Amino acid sequence: MEQSPANANKVATKWALIYVLTAIVITYIIQFSNLDPNSSVKYLSYIPFIAFLLLAQKEYKDQLGGYIKFGEAFSAGFRFALYSGILLAVFIYVYLTFLSPEVLAKAMESQRDKMTGQGLSSEQIDKGIEIGKKYGAIFGAIGAAVAYAILGVIIGLIGAAIFKKERSAFDPEPTITDATV
DSSP: OOOOOOOHHHHHHHHHHHHHHHHHHHHHHHHHTTOOTTSGGGGGGHHHHHHHHHHHHHHHHHHTTSOBOHHHHHHHHHHHHHHHHHHHHHHHHHIIIIIOHHHHHHHHHHHHHHHHHTTOOHHHHHHHHHHHHHHHHHHHHHHHHHHHHHHHHHHHHHHHHHHOBOOOTTSOOOOOOOTTO
8 A cells, every 4th residue: 555645735725624614514503593793602613723723733743654843733734724714715705795695784784883882973984884895705704814824823833832743863764665666
């Protein structure tokens, strides 16, 4: 049986897809349960994000024979975060634009109430709401992609510190079997 070489992109992509599917399920659970998406329940999706980032780093370490350098572990974790952020940004845009535009409309009404409470004029409020309705889905998608990349850097550094295990001079080199012999 031929063993394929370790590939951080494959590992990161696999776990990113699993995470995005999990985040989609969480999003719809929140929506169908009529929970306020602006409450602390929105942080629920960070738990699987952190877990899957660490699992991606662990799987990549296992593919490398149990040894991984700090930079390799960080790279695998950051790639996971980057891919997750991009895929989630696409979902958020589609979700707010086509699948559930009423979620964006509710958010705009909530913003209208906040702006009224801040004492803004009706012209300022109307202009802000107009921009929000027009570009809200795009801002949400870009914001998610950037936020997940930043969170990925932080959690990726922590995970890399946890999983780092470099090969010492006394550790045996991994044996690579050539299937052609």
